[in-house]
Amino acid sequence: MEKIMLELWDLHKIYSVEKSGVKYEALKGVDFQAKEGDFIAIMGESGSGKTTTLNIIASLDTPTSGEVVIGGVDVSKMNNKEICKFRRENLGFVFQDFNLLNYFTVKDNIAFPLVLLNKSKKEIDEKVNELAEQTGITKLLDKYPYEISGGEKQRTAVARALVCDPQLVLADEPTGALDSKNSDQLMELFQTFNEKGQTIIMVTHSIKSASKAKKVLFLKDGMIGNTLDKADRNDDEFEEEIANFLYNSGK
Amino acid sequence: MKQSFWAKIAFKNIFENKKYHLANLIVSVFTVMTLYLYIFMATNPGLNNASGAASLKLILYLGCLFLSVVTLVFKTYTNKIFIKRRNKELGLYAVWGLESKHINSIMTFEALYMYLTSVFLGILLGVLSQRFVYEGLFSLMRCDSKYQNGFMFSNIWITMFIFLGIDFLILMKNKKTIRKQQVITLLKAEDSNKVIKRLKATDFIKGICGLALIVGAYIYVNTVDDLINSISNIFIALVFLFIGSYLVISCFVVMIEFYLKKKDGIYYKNTFFTTIAKLISRTKNNALSLAVINILFTCIVIGASTTIALYLGTDRQASAAYKVDGEINTKNREDVGLVVDAVYEAATEARVDVETIGTMDEYAFQTVFDEENGTFLNDNVSNRSLPEIISFVSLEDFNKSENTNLKLENGEVYFVPDIDLDMKDFDTLNVYGRYFKVKGTLSPSSDFYVDNIKYGYKFAIIVKDYEDIEDIHEYLAGKGNTREIFHYVDYNVSGDIEDETRVETILTEKLKQIESVDYYDSNATQKRTRYEQNAIFLFIGTFISLIFVMYMIFIMYYKQIQEAVDDADNVRIMEKIGMTAGEIKRCIMAENGILFFIPIGMAFFHVIACFKIICDLLKLFMLTDMDFTRICILVFSGALLTAYMIMYYGAYKVYTSIVLQ
Numbered sequence: 001m002e003k004i005m006l007e008l009w010d011l012h013k014i015y016s017v018e019k020s021g022v023k024y025e026a027l028k029g030v031d032f033q034a035k036e037g038d039f040i041a042i043m044g045e046s047g048s049g050k051t052t053t054l055n056i057i058a059s060l061d062t063p064t065s066g067e068v069v070i071g072g073v074d075v076s077k078m079n080n081k082e083i084c085k086f087r088r089e090n091l092g093f094v095f096q097d098f099n100l101l102n103y104f105t106v107k108d109n110i111a112f113p114l115v116l117l118n119k120s121k122k123e124i125d126e127k128v129n130e131l132a133e134q135t136g137i138t139k140l141l142d143k144y145p146y147e148i149s150g151g152e153k154q155r156t157a158v159a160r161a162l163v164c165d166p167q168l169v170l171a172d173e174p175t176g177a178l179d180s181k182n183s184d185q186l187m188e189l190f191q192t193f194n195e196k197g198q199t200i201i202m203v204t205h206s207i208k209s210a211s212k213a214k215k216v217l218f219l220k221d222g223m224i225g226n227t228l229d230k231a232d233r234n235d236d237e238f239e240e241e242i243a244n245f246l247y248n249s250g251k
Numbered sequence: 252m253k254q255s256f257w258a259k260i261a262f263k264n265i266f267e268n269k270k271y272h273l274a275n276l277i278v279s280v281f282t283v284m285t286l287y288l289y290i291f292m293a294t295n296p297g298l299n300n301a302s303g304a305a306s307l308k309l310i311l312y313l314g315c316l317f318l319s320v321v322t323l324v325f326k327t328y329t330n331k332i333f334i335k336r337r338n339k340e341l342g343l344y345a346v347w348g349l350e351s352k353h354i355n356s357i358m359t360f361e362a363l364y365m366y367l368t369s370v371f372l373g374i375l376l377g378v379l380s381q382r383f384v385y386e387g388l389f390s391l392m393r394c395d396s397k398y399q400n401g402f403m404f405s406n407i408w409i410t411m412f413i414f415l416g417i418d419f420l421i422l423m424k425n426k427k428t429i430r431k432q433q434v435i436t437l438l439k440a441e442d443s444n445k446v447i448k449r450l451k452a453t454d455f456i457k458g459i460c461g462l463a464l465i466v467g468a469y470i471y472v473n474t475v476d477d478l479i480n481s482i483s484n485i486f487i488a489l490v491f492l493f494i495g496s497y498l499v500i501s502c503f504v505v506m507i508e509f510y511l512k513k514k515d516g517i518y519y520k521n522t523f524f525t526t527i528a529k530l531i532s533r534t535k536n537n538a539l540s541l542a543v544i545n546i547l548f549t550c551i552v553i554g555a556s557t558t559i560a561l562y563l564g565t566d567r568q569a570s571a572a573y574k575v576d577g578e579i580n581t582k583n584r585e586d587v588g589l590v591v592d593a594v595y596e597a598a599t600e601a602r603v604d605v606e607t608i609g610t611m612d613e614y615a616f617q618t619v620f621d622e623e624n625g626t627f628l629n630d631n632v633s634n635r636s637l638p639e640i641i642s643f644v645s646l647e648d649f650n651k652s653e654n655t656n657l658k659l660e661n662g663e664v665y666f667v668p669d670i671d672l673d674m675k676d677f678d679t680l681n682v683y684g685r686y687f688k689v690k691g692t693l694s695p696s697s698d699f700y701v702d703n704i705k706y707g708y709k710f711a712i713i714v715k716d717y718e719d720i721e722d723i724h725e726y727l728a729g730k731g732n733t734r735e736i737f738h739y740v741d742y743n744v745s746g747d748i749e750d751e752t753r754v755e756t757i758l759t760e761k762l763k764q765i766e767s768v769d770y771y772d773s774n775a776t777q778k779r780t781r782y783e784q785n786a787i788f789l790f791i792g793t794f795i796s797l798i799f800v801m802y803m804i805f806i807m808y809y810k811q812i813q814e815a816v817d818d819a820d821n822v823r824i825m826e827k828i829g830m831t832a833g834e835i836k837r838c839i840m841a842e843n844g845i846l847f848f849i850p851i852g853m854a855f856f857h858v859i860a861c862f863k864i865i866c867d868l869l870k871l872f873m874l875t876d877m878d879f880t881r882i883c884i885l886v887f888s889g890a891l892l893t894a895y896m897i898m899y900y901g902a903y904k905v906y907t908s909i910v911l912q
Contacts, residue, residue: 060826060827084826084830088828093828100824101525101528101821103528103532112828116834118520121516121519124519144447160828
């Protein structure tokens with residue numbers, strides 16, 4: 001039986017403006033599960049609740065109600081310290097704007113999560129070199145982020161996200177700041193890691209990027225409207241299906 | 252568009268950025284108040300009641316000049332930091348379609364608001380506190396003087412004019428800077444700090460040069476003998492010291508940080524990882540500010556503790572001036588008896604006893620002694636750090652002074668070289684072409700020298716009698732020497748310093764009736780005049796030190812806020828990766844602590860290295876108690892460090908609240 005990696009149960013999120021008392025319900029009961037080795041893309045219009053969902057999964061935000069269970073652990077019941085520990089050990093992040101630290105070299109950016117886990121220098125070197133090779137940035141290890149291209153920055157961010165062997169990689173618009181060539185390369189990278197068993201949850205606006213996933217969830221007005229499974233289709237066929245779905249749902 | 256629109260925008264800008272403007276405004280208000288008070292004191296008629304009013308006024312006016320120059324320098328520097336922060340905002344104005352004349356209008360209104368606010372508040376505080384400051388200063392001077400209002404509009408105009416000039420120069424500079432830059436440069440200016448400078452070979456050379464400059468300056472200030480004649484060189488050494496400090500911070504410290512980064516056993520530890528990486532980035536970018544903090548801290552400790560030590564040590568200085576209680580000098584030998592009588596009369600009127608009274612004839616002038624040939628001649632080459640003085644004294648006076656019973660034949664002399672010099676024995680001495688047969692070389696007791704302070708090397712020639720002194724005087728007068736023979740009377744009276752002061756007051760009046768009296772000085776006079784002078788130094792030193800402290804804290808506070816705004820995004824990333832708030836706070840504490848205490852640590856080294864020169868400087872003012880000076884410096888340094896730490900902690904709290912909000 002396949003292991004359930006992520007479970008979201010009746011997730012609600014209400015934002016309220018303190019001064020005016022105005023409330024806005026961003027999530028209205030999101031439910032879904034991801035199995036180990038899943039690659040799920042979350043799509044939806046702006047304001048549909050994609051990033052809120054991802055932030056709650058990443059424990060960067062807390063739900064107003066509902067449960068988030070990752071690898072069998074209910075993260076919504078953890079205190080701040082436990083969340084930080086859980087995040088550094090079990091989650092990897094890839095963001096649209098890369099979120100690399102400018103004062104670290106590429107190597108140190110990748111190594112950062114391992115240093116936080118107090119790994120030895122030997123372990124750090126081995127792991128960083130392995131991931132740098134897999135992401136094709138070995139020659140860039142001594143460079144600073146401002147010295148490399150956007151695509152290279154995102155590869156660095158991917159390497160950093162995977163360096164701790166996380167249970168779950170969360171990607172928020174990872175191709176948003178990249179050109180098409182770099183976007184394709186990045187998605188190929190995601191597919192490669194996913195084929196090796198890495199669970200990935202990705203928020204994206206890009207149909208092409210979403211077509212690389214195994215499943216696409218469509219969020220609408222804070223709820224999951226539809227789900228498309230890739231099944232045996234290839235990337236192009238799946239891309240066409242997603243496009244058709246969006247076209248029809250937009251009518 | 253109407254100017255009132257830009258005036259409103261400027262006002263809104265200042266209000267919205269009050270966090271940045273407030274610290275600037277506080278320093279400006281205090282500086283205006285200080286300048287107003289200096290001018291108020293210098294022009295106040297009450298100051299004429301002090302004995303050395305003219306020199307005290309001069310010191311105050313020099314204080315005004317110094318303060319104006321210092322204000323211009325530091326305001327220009329703090330403005331540079333400030334305008335860099337605003338580049339993006341000004342670039343956005345241009346993007347929105349504002350012409351440069353509109354941006355100029357906004358900047359002019361902002362400068363005008365800041366100027367008017369600081370001048371108004373500064374002068375208001377000055378006027379409100381002028382009576383308190385006046386009475387406090389006169390109390391420190393130990394000088395009875397009723398408060399004299401002395402309020403003059405001209406003082407206000409002068410203060411306003413000086414600050415108008417300073418602010419106008421800075422505004423012009425800002426306008427020029429903005430005019431010269433492209434919009435895109437303005438928009439991207441803030442990103443320049445994000446570039447991590449790599450260590451280059453030139454950094455290594457610069458770092459070593461910086462260390463060499465500091466060590467060189469340390470060696471120089473600790474080996475210089477003649478303080479007065481080396482003032483310009485000492486100033487250059489201090490400039491080298493501060494350039495060296497900048498190079499050490501910007502290159503040598505960064506080299507150490509890079510070295511630590513290379514040490515895998517240290518760098519790849521959770522505790523040091525982000526700290527070392529961020530320090531490498533921040534040290535170089537903040538090097539100038541850190542060097543300025545270093546200069547200010549050093550100047551405050553040296554300047555303020557010196558003036559405090561001077562004031563608190565006034566009694567010590569006064570009692571150290573002379574070995575006797577008082578000394579009178581008359582040009583006429585026949586009047587020596589009148590002077591002696593005046594001393595006895597003054598003592599009787601003051602109800603004290605004259606314990607000792609001595610007289611001495613002396614013909615003395617500056618010379619250069621050639622030790623090899625035993626020749627006194629102006630053309631000789633001097634290799635001594637202090638001036639050399641030749642003095643002719645009669646055997647009778649010498650025997651009285653030293654309680655000896657030496658004898659001389661016609662043409663014979665005794666030679667008494669300076670107490671601090673080792674001399675060979677001479678058979679003859681050549682004094683400007685006249686030869687003296689030396690019967691012997693004597694070592695006098697320290698009582699032979701009336702002054703406690705060494706102004707020069709003294710070579711005494713003891714001649715047989717007063718006629719011999721007159722003879723050599725006549726001989727040298729023929730060679731163009733214009734010095735006269737002086738006749739000294741020195742005395743000691745019973746009682747304490749209060750009794751001595753009474754004697755001094757009465758004797759001063761009596762001596763006015765003896766025309767030939769050239770000067771009269773006593774430890775009591777020294778005490779009174781020194782209290783006045785030292786109080787003025789303390790007054791100027793305290794206010795300027797406070798301004799320096801404000802600038803130092805302002806730079807440290809402002810830099811921390813600036814860094815915090817830049818660091819906020821990094822902290823977001825750290826949180827996402829899994830750093831706890833506690834870990835982030837610990838990192839910030841370590842980074843900022845190391846960064847902002849590097850200049851303080853270096854400043855302490857500077858102060859320790861400059862201790863000898865501080866002592867030499869204080870000796871010029873006759874403060875010879877070095878343990879006392881050491882205590883003053885230690886206590887003041889401790890107090891300043893405590894104030895700095897409190898302000899640092901406050902700025903750190905602001906930093907963490909910005910990045911973790």
